[in-house]
Amino acid sequence: MILTENLLKIDKNLHIPVYQQIANGIIAHIRQGTLSPGSALPSSRTLADGMQVHRKTIVAAYDELYAQSWIDVYPRKGIFVAKKLPDVKPRPILDLVKPHSLPNETSFNVENKTTGISLFKKSAEGNLFFNDGFPDTRIAPVELLVREYRRFANYQFTHKYLMYGPEQGSENLRNELASFLFETRGLHIGSEDILITKGVQMALYLTAQILLTKNDIVIVGEPGYSGANEVFEQAGGKLELVPVDEYGIDMDAVEAICKKKKVRLLYVIPHHHTPTTVTLSPDRRMRLLELAKNYKFAIIEDDYDFDFQYTSSPVLPLASANYYGNVIYIGSFCKTIAPGIRIGFMVAPQNFLIQVTKLRKLIDRQGEHLLEEAMANLLKNGDIGRHLKKANKLYHERRDELCRLLNEHLSDEISFKVPEGGFAIWINYINKHDTAKVAEKAAEMGLSISNGLDYYHDKNFKNHAIRLGFASLNHSELKEAVDILKKAIKKSYN
Amino acid sequence: MILTENLLKIDKNLHIPVYQQIANGIIAHIRQGTLSPGSALPSSRTLADGMQVHRKTIVAAYDELYAQSWIDVYPRKGIFVAKKLPDVKPRPILDLVKPHSLPNETSFNVENKTTGISLFKKSAEGNLFFNDGFPDTRIAPVELLVREYRRFANYQFTHKYLMYGPEQGSENLRNELASFLFETRGLHIGSEDILITKGVQMALYLTAQILLTKNDIVIVGEPGYSGANEVFEQAGGKLELVPVDEYGIDMDAVEAICKKKKVRLLYVIPHHHTPTTVTLSPDRRMRLLELAKNYKFAIIEDDYDFDFQYTSSPVLPLASANYYGNVIYIGSFCKTIAPGIRIGFMVAPQNFLIQVTKLRKLIDRQGEHLLEEAMANLLKNGDIGRHLKKANKLYHERRDELCRLLNEHLSDEISFKVPEGGFAIWINYINKHDTAKVAEKAAEMGLSISNGLDYYHDKNFKNHAIRLGFASLNHSELKEAVDILKKAIKKSYN
Numbered sequence: 002m003i004l005t006e007n008l009l010k011i012d013k014n015l016h017i018p019v020y021q022q023i024a025n026g027i028i029a030h031i032r033q034g035t036l037s038p039g040s041a042l043p044s045s046r047t048l049a050d051g052m053q054v055h056r057k058t059i060v061a062a063y064d065e066l067y068a069q070s071w072i073d074v075y076p077r078k079g080i081f082v083a084k085k086l087p088d089v090k091p092r093p094i095l096d097l098v099k100p101h102s103l104p105n106e107t108s109f110n111v112e113n114k115t116t117g118i119s120l121f122k123k124s125a126e127g128n129l130f131f132n133d134g135f136p137d138t139r140i141a142p143v144e145l146l147v148r149e150y151r152r153f154a155n156y157q158f159t160h161k162y163l164m165y166g167p168e169q170g171s172e173n174l175r176n177e178l179a180s181f182l183f184e185t186r187g188l189h190i191g192s193e194d195i196l197i198t199k200g201v202q203m204a205l206y207l208t209a210q211i212l213l214t215k216n217d218i219v220i221v222g223e224p225g226y227s228g229a230n231e232v233f234e235q236a237g238g239k240l241e242l243v244p245v246d247e248y249g250i251d252m253d254a255v256e257a258i259c260k261k262k263k264v265r266l267l268y269v270i271p272h273h274h275t276p277t278t279v280t281l282s283p284d285r286r287m288r289l290l291e292l293a294k295n296y297k298f299a300i301i302e303d304d305y306d307f308d309f310q311y312t313s314s315p316v317l318p319l320a321s322a323n324y325y326g327n328v329i330y331i332g333s334f335c336k337t338i339a340p341g342i343r344i345g346f347m348v349a350p351q352n353f354l355i356q357v358t359k360l361r362k363l364i365d366r367q368g369e370h371l372l373e374e375a376m377a378n379l380l381k382n383g384d385i386g387r388h389l390k391k392a393n394k395l396y397h398e399r400r401d402e403l404c405r406l407l408n409e410h411l412s413d414e415i416s417f418k419v420p421e422g423g424f425a426i427w428i429n430y431i432n433k434h435d436t437a438k439v440a441e442k443a444a445e446m447g448l449s450i451s452n453g454l455d456y457y458h459d460k461n462f463k464n465h466a467i468r469l470g471f472a473s474l475n476h477s478e479l480k481e482a483v484d485i486l487k488k489a490i491k492k493s494y495n
Numbered sequence: 496m497i498l499t500e501n502l503l504k505i506d507k508n509l510h511i512p513v514y515q516q517i518a519n520g521i522i523a524h525i526r527q528g529t530l531s532p533g534s535a536l537p538s539s540r541t542l543a544d545g546m547q548v549h550r551k552t553i554v555a556a557y558d559e560l561y562a563q564s565w566i567d568v569y570p571r572k573g574i575f576v577a578k579k580l581p582d583v584k585p586r587p588i589l590d591l592v593k594p595h596s597l598p599n600e601t602s603f604n605v606e607n608k609t610t611g612i613s614l615f616k617k618s619a620e621g622n623l624f625f626n627d628g629f630p631d632t633r634i635a636p637v638e639l640l641v642r643e644y645r646r647f648a649n650y651q652f653t654h655k656y657l658m659y660g661p662e663q664g665s666e667n668l669r670n671e672l673a674s675f676l677f678e679t680r681g682l683h684i685g686s687e688d689i690l691i692t693k694g695v696q697m698a699l700y701l702t703a704q705i706l707l708t709k710n711d712i713v714i715v716g717e718p719g720y721s722g723a724n725e726v727f728e729q730a731g732g733k734l735e736l737v738p739v740d741e742y743g744i745d746m747d748a749v750e751a752i753c754k755k756k757k758v759r760l761l762y763v764i765p766h767h768h769t770p771t772t773v774t775l776s777p778d779r780r781m782r783l784l785e786l787a788k789n790y791k792f793a794i795i796e797d798d799y800d801f802d803f804q805y806t807s808s809p810v811l812p813l814a815s816a817n818y819y820g821n822v823i824y825i826g827s828f829c830k831t832i833a834p835g836i837r838i839g840f841m842v843a844p845q846n847f848l849i850q851v852t853k854l855r856k857l858i859d860r861q862g863e864h865l866l867e868e869a870m871a872n873l874l875k876n877g878d879i880g881r882h883l884k885k886a887n888k889l890y891h892e893r894r895d896e897l898c899r900l901l902n903e904h905l906s907d908e909i910s911f912k913v914p915e916g917g918f919a920i921w922i923n924y925i926n927k928h929d930t931a932k933v934a935e936k937a938a939e940m941g942l943s944i945s946n947g948l949d950y951y952h953d954k955n956f957k958n959h960a961i962r963l964g965f966a967s968l969n970h971s972e973l974k975e976a977v978d979i980l981k982k983a984i985k986k987s988y989n
Contacts (some may be wrong), residue, residue, distance in 0.1 A: 021808070025681050025811065028811065032781065032816055065807075065808055069807075069808075069810045070776055070777045070778065071777055083778075135658065135659075138654040138655070138657035138658050139654050141657045143647055143648055143653060143654075143657065144648045146644075147644050147645055147647060147648040150640075150641050150644040150645075151641055151644075153637055154637055154638045154641040159637060160632040160633050160635065160637075160833075161632070163632035163635045163637065163832075163833035163834065163835040163836065164629065164632050164833070164834055164835055165629075165834045165835065187519050198859075199693075199858075199859035199860070200860060202857070202858070202859050202860045203858060203859040206857055206859070231857060232857050235854075235857055282564060283563050283564045283565055284577075287526065313559075313563070314515070314563075316563045317519065317522065322523075322526050338657075339654075339657035339658070340657065340658055340659045341656055341657040341658055341659065341660060341863070341864040341865065342657065342863070342865070343859060343860070343861070343862075343863060360729075363696070363700055363725060363726050363729055364693075364696070364697060364700045364858060365692075365693035365694060365697040365700070365837060365859075366693070366694060366696045367835075367837070368837075369835070369836070369837060369866065370835040371835065371836070372863065372866075
């Protein structure tokens, strides 16, 4: 086929230069086989006239094509599609607009390595939301973070934070964190014992990837945190579920498993177990450490909401009594600043920390250095401590208010235990309501609540309990939410 | 043993309250077996007198211990270490200061899953640095980023960016990026075809994890980018090395491998191949697409420095002709803003993108939402485009200046080809100098340069070439660096 002006389209509204559009169009025709190697192209004047553009535009397009070796230019002979392009067989002209939306069968085969992992679901826009237990982003100290960022615009030394930094995380942040963890949790550690991560999630992922090989046994609580269970299973781990009662995970059940099988890892949330909000009792903590020592398994201590305690003081982390080097302590500032600000940490024995740091380098090389420096400053100047005090006071009040409302309006429908800290209350539908049905009814009336289906790994278990996150609702929102919940429960009687 | 004041230490300089220090001390003694279950504890008055603290402090400590179930309190009888604590055998009293620095044999066994991955090495402080090819952080547009962050402090809707967001990345950023990639690269895509990642590194990691199973064959150039090779090998891939000449990776070698073995993946840097800076020629691009189609392998097109072109226009990405859905296109803003600002992206077929997005959720849930929103604004208002123009002009000048200096001072020692873009020049030591030796001599004189050992996967290959990153040195620094390099080469003659 001969190239004529009607084979090329120009759209002057595009930001892409006209000569580039022409060059791209010609390339597309060569690729698709409409223009074959060696075939003659019109002179720049002819094509310019036909397309009603300036001749210089066509010259620029041909220059571009020549620079990219798509055409050969022979003085006094003319311009030709390059002969040197091999293997350019004619192809079916496909829809160029969405090459990536081709049906699956024409794309390469992808093994499903992420079965069962759910993606982000938003609650209905505008609804009130009893979420899973998140802080109130309306009180997030963004202005503090921004203040730190403003400093970066001035400080002359900022540019060194812009180059690649240590994979283990900002040295300043690790130093401040070591002090913070000592003062708040009694951990006697140095900056070298810490890896800065993107939230608890990355700490879990790294640990699972390094510790687990296919079919390694991982003990988790049932009900438990599906976000962790998914990570362990994706890494090849085989979950062993142990019951959780009011004192935390059942250590007799743990020991029974240890006697029968080689256990590699146990996952525990010591404060406010997700979802049931119970705190692991001191005697079980000690027993757990003993079991870990005797049966030589590792413990992930996920203490993500240690800093949010309202009634009693927090108990010390297992990691503070980690004489045998088998506790991996992980925590987060995602609840302190905001879930969208991804800073977490891991404290672990050196040999392990070196391994996870290497893996972390492969995954994303390092964290956000500026954000880490900002966090270091906020820890150092006491802003984090002050914010935590303020937030604890507020969430304490909200917890109490929600408990009061539930007792006043729903005492014949709901039972619950007041959680000592954290962001949510675990409520049981006394009359065995279907959790999904109540959620559906509530949503119709403008309240998003959990459908109760994510708490149990055993999907056949008939669950009649859900979490009500109280921290991100103020008193009048709590009142309104409880009113709707009450109606939704009433409507869910058959 | 009976608890006496000399078993407890108080440090008033610590931020941790005195009562908590006392409680922690008593817990430590119970754990270590110095205080056995059921044994009597002194009255608060006795202990307060002995320790010279207020009685209320001891009462608070005992309250804390009681709340944590470490002690039993019997009215009119006294206070006792709780009997209910099981399994508290006496233990050797270890050094509490560094429980995490115990020798490896006492910690749990960690399989070495990250062999061969090197951790961060800094160049000597204060040295001039011909780095591997990084932008100059001194011109990084931090003030633009900070301007965007300042807006976040004001805008009322900021709080929605602080909650969990979509794993695929900010909707605004993906929309802006789709336009940007269309205008600059001719990619006809929508926001749904993009995953925002933490730099190119995460895009490589995710792709390798989802595509590769053990011993899957991955074709890479030799010499090549060790950061990518490590990712493929860690995911179980088996590397097949193909030569790289002045037109890019050798397609005959690729085809020869395809004829013998089932190839799963090919990794290519189309512009300015790392390390040799060559650009893949148009005919090889087309041949590569044909081979990928015929032999059904996937292509990772790592186009991380597309936006930095000085001499000719960039050629279009393979992904722009991706009729068969087997090109995964990845890129980055880490070179546009700064390496420490981690934003990259991946454009891929839908079925694949869903898989990698799920995996990304497991790894770190999502990116930095605020940073992503800031980037979206910078793209939208043209700041990125303007900065790229400025940076291209500057780096173009620096490339020319370094070429001029090398020609003037080192033409009998060094050969090189002027790279069309990017951040580095690939120089050959004509007289076959030992790269490590030259680096050592240069370092002694205040210039850090590559020791040349990371470019070839085959560690037995005798390499006499290194990369000189020119972008982060100004003209006088380039002059000084070349002077030192010249002396270092002279000193490296035996």
